Amino acid sequence: MPYALEATNDFVVKFANVNGSGSASANELFARSILRMGVPVSPRNIFPSNIQGLPTWYEVRVTEKGYLGRRGGVDLMVAMNPQTWKQDVAEIEPGGYLFYDNTRALPPSAFRNDINVIGMPLTEICNATYTDPRQRQLFKNIIYVGALSALLDMDAGEIEKLFSEQYKGKEALLDSNVKALHLGRDYAKKELDCPIGLRVRRADNVGQRIFVDGNSAAALGCVFGGATVCAWYPITPSSSLAEAFIAQCRRYRVDKQTGRNKAAIIQAEDELASIGIVVGAGWNGARSFTATSGPGISLMQEFIGLAYFAEIPATIIDVQRGGPSTGMPTRTQQGDILLCAYASNGDTKHVLLFPEDPKECFDFSAAALDLADRLQTPIFVMTDLDIGMNQRLAEPFAWDDAKRMDRGKVMGFDDLEAGRQFGRYLDVDGDGIPYRTYPGTHPRRGSFFTRGTTKDAFARYSEEGPVYVENMERLLRKFETAKTLVPAPILRPAKQRTSIGVIHYGSTAPAMNEALDVLEGRGLHLDALRIRAFPFPAEVERFIAEHEQVFVVEQNRDGQLRSLLVNECGIDPARLPPVLHYDGTPITARFIIDVIAKRMAT
Amino acid sequence: MTYITKPKLHHPSLPTNRLGYTRRDYEGSVSTLCAGCGHDSISAAIIQACFELSLPPHRIAKLSGIGCSSKTPTYFLGNSHGFNSVHGRMPSVLTGANLANRDLIYMGVSGDGDSASIGLGQFAHSIRRGVNMVYIVMNNGVYGLTKGQFSATADKGSKSKRGAVNSDEPIDLVGMALQLGATFVARSFSGDKQQLVPLIKAAILHKGAAFIDCISPCVAFNNHAGSTKSFDYVREHNEALNRLDVIPERQTIEVDYEPGSIEEVVQHDGSVLRLNKLAPEYDPHDRIAALTHLQERHAEGEVVTGLLYLDPTPRDLHDHLATVEKPLNVLDEAELCPGQEALQRFNAQHR
Numbered sequence: 001m002p003y004a005l006e007a008t009n010d011f012v013v014k015f016a017n018v019n020g021s022g023s024a025s026a027n028e029l030f031a032r033s034i035l036r037m038g039v040p041v042s043p044r045n046i047f048p049s050n051i052q053g054l055p056t057w058y059e060v061r062v063t064e065k066g067y068l069g070r071r072g073g074v075d076l077m078v079a080m081n082p083q084t085w086k087q088d089v090a091e092i093e094p095g096g097y098l099f100y101d102n103t104r105a106l107p108p109s110a111f112r113n114d115i116n117v118i119g120m121p122l123t124e125i126c127n128a129t130y131t132d133p134r135q136r137q138l139f140k141n142i143i144y145v146g147a148l149s150a151l152l153d154m155d156a157g158e159i160e161k162l163f164s165e166q167y168k169g170k171e172a173l174l175d176s177n178v179k180a181l182h183l184g185r186d187y188a189k190k191e192l193d194c195p196i197g198l199r200v201r202r203a204d205n206v207g208q209r210i211f212v213d214g215n216s217a218a219a220l221g222c223v224f225g226g227a228t229v230c231a232w233y234p235i236t237p238s239s240s241l242a243e244a245f246i247a248q249c250r251r252y253r254v255d256k257q258t259g260r261n262k263a264a265i266i267q268a269e270d271e272l273a274s275i276g277i278v279v280g281a282g283w284n285g286a287r288s289f290t291a292t293s294g295p296g297i298s299l300m301q302e303f304i305g306l307a308y309f310a311e312i313p314a315t316i317i318d319v320q321r322g323g324p325s326t327g328m329p330t331r332t333q334q335g336d337i338l339l340c341a342y343a344s345n346g347d348t349k350h351v352l353l354f355p356e357d358p359k360e361c362f363d364f365s366a367a368a369l370d371l372a373d374r375l376q377t378p379i380f381v382m383t384d385l386d387i388g389m390n391q392r393l394a395e396p397f398a399w400d401d402a403k404r405m406d407r408g409k410v411m412g413f414d415d416l417e418a419g420r421q422f423g424r425y426l427d428v429d430g431d432g433i434p435y436r437t438y439p440g441t442h443p444r445r446g447s448f449f450t451r452g453t454t455k456d457a458f459a460r461y462s463e464e465g466p467v468y469v470e471n472m473e474r475l476l477r478k479f480e481t482a483k484t485l486v487p488a489p490i491l492r493p494a495k496q497r498t499s500i501g502v503i504h505y506g507s508t509a510p511a512m513n514e515a516l517d518v519l520e521g522r523g524l525h526l527d528a529l530r531i532r533a534f535p536f537p538a539e540v541e542r543f544i545a546e547h548e549q550v551f552v553v554e555q556n557r558d559g560q561l562r563s564l565l566v567n568e569c570g571i572d573p574a575r576l577p578p579v580l581h582y583d584g585t586p587i588t589a590r591f592i593i594d595v596i597a598k599r600m601a602t
Numbered sequence: 603m604t605y606i607t608k609p610k611l612h613h614p615s616l617p618t619n620r621l622g623y624t625r626r627d628y629e630g631s632v633s634t635l636c637a638g639c640g641h642d643s644i645s646a647a648i649i650q651a652c653f654e655l656s657l658p659p660h661r662i663a664k665l666s667g668i669g670c671s672s673k674t675p676t677y678f679l680g681n682s683h684g685f686n687s688v689h690g691r692m693p694s695v696l697t698g699a700n701l702a703n704r705d706l707i708y709m710g711v712s713g714d715g716d717s718a719s720i721g722l723g724q725f726a727h728s729i730r731r732g733v734n735m736v737y738i739v740m741n742n743g744v745y746g747l748t749k750g751q752f753s754a755t756a757d758k759g760s761k762s763k764r765g766a767v768n769s770d771e772p773i774d775l776v777g778m779a780l781q782l783g784a785t786f787v788a789r790s791f792s793g794d795k796q797q798l799v800p801l802i803k804a805a806i807l808h809k810g811a812a813f814i815d816c817i818s819p820c821v822a823f824n825n826h827a828g829s830t831k832s833f834d835y836v837r838e839h840n841e842a843l844n845r846l847d848v849i850p851e852r853q854t855i856e857v858d859y860e861p862g863s864i865e866e867v868v869q870h871d872g873s874v875l876r877l878n879k880l881a882p883e884y885d886p887h888d889r890i891a892a893l894t895h896l897q898e899r900h901a902e903g904e905v906v907t908g909l910l911y912l913d914p915t916p917r918d919l920h921d922h923l924a925t926v927e928k929p930l931n932v933l934d935e936a937e938l939c940p941g942q943e944a945l946q947r948f949n950a951q952h953r
Contacts, residue, residue, distance in 0.1 A: 035953075206953075208949075208953075209953075210949050210952040210953055211952055211953065212952045220948065223938075223939075223940065224939050224940065224945070225939075226933075226935065226938040226939060228701075228702070228930035228931070228933060228938065229698060229701045229702060229930065231694075231698065252940040252944065253938070255926050258926065258927075259924070260924050260925060260926045260927070261923060261924050261925050261926065262925075262926050262930070262933055262937055262938060263925075263930070264701040264919075264920075264923050264925050264930060265923070266697070266701070266731075268694070268727070269723055269724070269726075269727040270723065272691060272694070272724070273691075273693075273694040273697075273723075273724055273727060274694075275694075276687070276688075276691045276693075276694025276695050276697070276698065276724070277694050277695070277697050277698035277701070278698060279687070279694075279695055279698060280665075280685075280687075280694065280695035280696060280697060280698025280699040280700075280701075280702070281698035281699065281701050281702040281930075281931075282698070282702075283685060283695070283698070283699060283702075284663070284698070284699040284702035284703050284706075284931055285702055285703065285931035285932075286698075286701065286702030286703070286930045286931040288698065288702070302688050302691075303688060303691065306687065306688050396946075396949040397945050397948065397949060398942065398945065399939070399941060399942045399945050400942070401941050401942050403935075404935055405934075405935055405938075437683075438683075438703075438931060439660075439663045439682070439683035439699070439703070439706060440660055440661050440663070440683070440703065440705070440706050441660070442660060443658055443659070443660045443681065444660070444681060447660060447680075447681050447682055447683050447684075448683065448684075449675070449676060449683075449684040449685075449686065450683070450684065450685040450686065450687075451685075451686040452686070452687070452688060453686070461676070
């Protein structure tokens with residue numbers, strides 16, 4: 001008998017499936033039922049650029065302590081895909097478990113002798129119970145969930161409750177799913193050694209948190225933030241964001257009396273048109289946004305420069321994926337930081353927001369619409385595939401009903417009628433932000449001509465050097481103002497005084513937090529700063545100044561945020577050792593601990 | 603449009619329209635285009651059309667791309683908001699602007715390089731979406747600002763000023779607009795104000811995608827012998843199908859016309875387009891026949907002008923999207939934000 005891993009509420013289960021086989025909903029059911037037992041889980045889809053036939057994985061980290069980053073390693077492999085058998089078996093930790101369909105016998109060479117093998121004749125059971133091929137396929141997934149519930153000592157009642165919520169009013173579906181669940185559970189209880197060394201024990205560590213993907217969250221942020229125009233072009237991993245917005249508008253934005261829509265959503269012909277529509281709508285006073293990924297941002301460059309220079313509000317949500325070029329379309333990365341920070345020709349700088357999870361996807365998308373209006377410029381929400389396309393446990397969303405949209409500095413009819421001076425690019429308040437008017441406001445005052453060419457403070461065409469410089473300097477003043485308006489960084493001080501710091505951002509946060517706990521346990525103390533926006537608020541420079549060395553942890557090859565820190569804050573690069581993870585999988589605490597511990601030991 | 607700086611003061615007897623505006627109130631700043639440029643005549647026609655329709659100037663938004671044609675919005679409607687965007691992308695910017703506020707009149711001005719080359723895709727997609735706009739292409743078959751290269755509408759065999767012969771097939775924007783479902787399609791000539799002004803007026807009144815291809819000779823680079831976009835060539839080969847009168851309210855016809863020579867089309871707002879048919883057999887409501895006729899005449903080297911196609915009951919993008927009547931840019935929190943209670947329900951559904 002091989003050694004058998006023992007762990008309660010702290011292990012990783014990975015499902016190896018075939019894309020399009022209906023496994024996704026069964027796997028999600030598995031993850032949710034553990035949540036319902038009060039134990040946090042963190043699932044991740046690992047999928048190919050494919051609709052049907054290629055391998056796909058679903059990795060569930062069960063974590064009572066609430067570490068939501070990817071752990072790495074697999075304790076229980078549910079191997080349902082013969083195509084990937086070899087690599088799936090190889091990935092199991094020594095002493096781990098392999099669950100598979102043993103309807104057809106496999107030679108001993110297909111296995112390893114340092115893992116525990118659990119075979120169950122899933123196909124045979126299905127074929128004996130169902131005649132319809134699609135049912136055989138779909139219920140096979142539910143049957144293995146039933147078996148796992150017995151093997152891991154889970155409460156089947158929670159799964160039944162999830163079924164009854166999902167199939168409310170569809171009793172036939174409810175009954176057949178419950179039946180399949182018990183078919184698997186009863187077989188496992190009777191024929192297999194239950195439970196195995198990995199167990200789920202009821203806890204109370206989920207609390208009020210919700211389980212939601214970042215793309216839905218960002219879309220909802222746009223609904224709450226008052227976006228009325230959305231233009232997009234399908235691109236993984238951002239498509240589900242626009243689709244979520246469509247669904248949410250159907251729910252929240254249909255006028256009850258007339259049945260008409262309080263939002264206009266256009267699936268454009270390409271990303272150039274998406275951003276053009278967003279810019280046109282922003283110019284005309286509607287809150288508008290687009291959702292895209294790196295290649296889309298590449299196409300939008302010219303318009304982004306126009307919006308920067310002509311000072312037009314636009315919200316761009318970049319769900320980052322692996323680049324360059326088509327890159328790794330279904331893998332995660334933080335690879336667009338520099339692309340977005342300095343997007344377009346000429347001297348440009350843009351505001352970036354870095355949400356860490358779905359909660360901040362919601363908050364920052366709504367905030368981006370306010371910031372875009374306030375600063376009259378493009379605002380980027382830099383999320384990524386890891387946050388966007390995976391359901392994540394997050395704090396419940398909250399909204400203050402007293403909050404009003406910040407429409408920024410807009411002169412209305414009364415201002416103009418009263419004879420208030422209007423210069424479209426005139427810095428009246430000293431913060432670099434001028435006033436604007438919406439088209440159609442006043443019959444004789446306040447109209448102006450918007451252009452991407454140089455102009456004076458009154459929007460008149462001018463190629464005069466001093467006029468150009470004055471305008472460019474004002475744009476810098478506006479960027480300074482932005483530092484005071486964007487979300488401030490969050491400090492996690494070490495328990496002991498230390499001269500070592502670490503900076504991280506976005507989806508690295510859960511792995512980073514876990515790594516800090518572990519490092520602390522090993523006596524390695526670091527102050528951590530999670531940056532939430534560019535331009536960097538003053539706290540960032542202060543933090544770096546207060547530490548001798550500051551690790552910068554990010555998920556790209558070139559240390560892009562580090563470059564921004566060096567460039568914008570004038571910091572000696574030697575003081576900022578990079579910690580870079582960019583193989584397309586989400587960064588893990590194990591990886592961060594490894595690099596930092598090694599570096600601190602020398 | 604004006605070539606010379608005029609004093610702000612004008613003669614008290616200058617005629618005013620229903621709103622009390624003179625023609626001068628619809629002008630812009632001094633044109634910087636070449637003297638004699640066809641584009642300036644089109645600008646003048648736009649000014650005339652808006653004046654005659656008594657449109658409040660601030661309720662018009664004028665948008666353009668890049669190029670000589672796209673500079674013209676500076677030269678007309680000085681009291682309107684204007685947007686000189688990026689090359690070939692006016693259609694998307696206009697689409698977004700239109701979505702934000704459906705109550706304004708949107709005038710998109712573009713050129714043949716802007717719409718038929720770099721912006722062909724955006725031209726096509728804005729037409730097929732049925733954006734409520736007037737889309738005018740000032741078509742001279744040549745790149746003016748970069749000094750004389752052929753554009754995608756230059757006819758095959760047409761000769762450049764330097765003597766090069768164009769070997770590429772031309773893109774016919776009118777044919778494309780017809781195929782892509784434009785509900786108002788016209789072609790005109792910058793040198794024919796009598797024809798052009800009523801066409802622009804009718805296009806403004808049309809509630810849908812209205813496209814006007816206006817041949818507008820480039821005096822600097824494409825007005826020589828051997829060009830098919832020169833003043834002389836277009837004058838010689840202009841085949842006008844009809845003449846249009848735009849009548850804001852229904853009036854009785856006071857003159858007797860030959861039977862079949864006059865057609866009155868009532869627009870959605872009650873205004874009437876009175877079509878004086880010069881080619882009695884031509885039916886401007888038959889999209890397919892229009893396409894055939896255009897191609898046949900083009901093969902003969904003729905330039906067909908006039909109102910080519912009209913759908914008097916168009917549906918526009920806002921109809922397709924079923925958006926609310928109120929402009930989206932004035933909706934407030936109460937209308938847009940579902941609020942904390944709805945959010946709590948959302949939270950509950952995600953546990």
